[in-house]
Amino acid sequence: MKLQVTQENLNRALGSVARVANSRGTLPILANVLIKTSNNRLSISATNLDIAITHYIGAKVSEEGSITVPARLMQDFISNLPSGIITLDLSDTKLNVTTDKYQSVVNGIMSDDFPVMPAITKGKKWSISGKEFKKSLQQVVLAASSDETRPVLTGVLFNTFEDSLFIAATDSYRLAEKRLTKTKEEVDLLIPASSMQDLLRILGDNEEEVTVTHDEQQVLFQVGDIELVTRLIDGKYPDYRKLIPEKFATEAVLQRSDLVNVTKVSSLFARESAGSVTIDVSEEEQSLSIRSVASQLGENTATATAKVTGSGSITLNSRYLLDALGALSGDQVSFGFNGKLEPTLLRDLKSKDYRHVIMPLKS
């Protein structure tokens, strides 16, 4: 293998894939990235067996070949080189990396042992705007669980309902759902939330389309020159829609920034009670107050003005409330619930596409 690439391209490709490589695993080769020529392109790949990412860049190839090299070293090294032409020249398993000022030898492992994800031969294929997809994923993925004892809850569900494509995630304490787009495709995919975090890092802020291809076991996302393949999670997702309240005995509409501020201050006094705060909504006062439960440190009551229909109070985890408010984007939020023991719904006043549910705590 012998070729030339620009530092900018190689650095960008390593930035896309290197995080997936893992040096703490049992297979040493999974700490490496695979570098492989094909005509006048170079592919840079990494995998952790659940997910594989490949980034293609242009290259001036004078001799075809492939090798795997340590991902972290390679990424740190290339990112510290000045911009310009880099020559990669493989002799045996030693990759010679040279520029005019730097001569390096990186010790590799033969690419024969590098695991390859099976290709998706026949599957469904559809596409979506990258910018919208990125924002929606960010709003939903935070509600997924990281507890591996209930694998289905560690996933993000892509599903068709009444001619629309929805994504949803829940850890059983809170739930986030976003309507993505109209669709005629029947979609039902449960994708690891960790893979969606990797996809988020890849999705740029540009309008590039994301192409999605899937079969029974896997899903492939293609964005520009980057491909991400991930396994699907097996199992039946809970019927979450029946948990989302549609009508409210108590509803407060207020400035999102006001609710963020009063929640933040109250949460400081709720550290000993694991973040538990009580929200009092008063129709008479047209206000929403947050009380932290009295503790060794002290206590706090913070009040914001709100448009209120129906008084009531509910106890929530303030961290979940702050997460939800961070995921909403409008200036005004609606905060609604039906008594102490029922789920609370937060949403933007102007849009029903994104719904965020938080289960109450016993107070």
Place this chain on the structure above:
Amino acid sequence: MKLQVTQENLNRALGSVARVANSRGTLPILANVLIKTSNNRLSISATNLDIAITHYIGAKVSEEGSITVPARLMQDFISNLPSGIITLDLSDTKLNVTTDKYQSVVNGIMSDDFPVMPAITKGKKWSISGKEFKKSLQQVVLAASSDETRPVLTGVLFNTFEDSLFIAATDSYRLAEKRLTKTKEEVDLLIPASSMQDLLRILGDNEEEVTVTHDEQQVLFQVGDIELVTRLIDGKYPDYRKLIPEKFATEAVLQRSDLVNVTKVSSLFARESAGSVTIDVSEEEQSLSIRSVASQLGENTATATAKVTGSGSITLNSRYLLDALGALSGDQVSFGFNGKLEPTLLRDLKSKDYRHVIMPLKS
């Protein structure tokens, strides 16, 4: 105690002092800040028994008094409040903190038990420009040791030599010295480097004077409305001046940014050898090259052009070299040494006020 302050002032004062309070210690009250009125001023203090910081702010006091409250809670709380007037009202040991939107009760501990640093009654007093002092401290304090088994090396030495005031620090692997100013005062103070880190956080970028007062046990730094008192370290500091080379068999002068780049890249390949790299200076080639020792990962040689007198090579810890280059400020550096086993000196080409010595490794 009853008074009004602005959120801005109280927040600034807590920002200056709260980091010194320590919740992991044995005395619970040391996790608190002392809040105390005196006429129309409010003092906010924290101490860890080695160091005490007090910040004075203006206040509208209607009832004198004092209390201690948890430092971290108070700082987080006040920093999250909107700007404007805050009322502090003490009843028993409960401090009521109110603004128009927030009502909080912070549980305090009586101030009687709060330790007070002894005052400096008769001592020497001098002053120095804050801006120059800050930069100089930053250049020197990084060379101090954090190993408590040799306490003198955890200090920064302030000392007078040939009518100039110098500060110096060494951990026995490297040494940094800065000439601060001309002086007629005989100064010989060994101050904990950790206290100097606290002082650095307090020193602004403005031209404010720092007033220094010291006796046999303690030193007081006054900057604007802030006072920092720290104990001194007992013990004889090594006679470091004889370690600083004055003449060189080998000297390279080069762009500081070039030397930073080649060192960074080589250090990536030196992780397995604890950062050890070999610097080759060639008079014939008029260049400085850095080689990382061959390892499991690979190896690297990086070259920068330099003005060289006398060829030679030396092995150093690349982390110390990067620290030294970060502390220097000019465009061009001089890198000089006398054979493999003698200390290396780095300095700005245009100034001899700052000298940084690194001891060689065996190669």
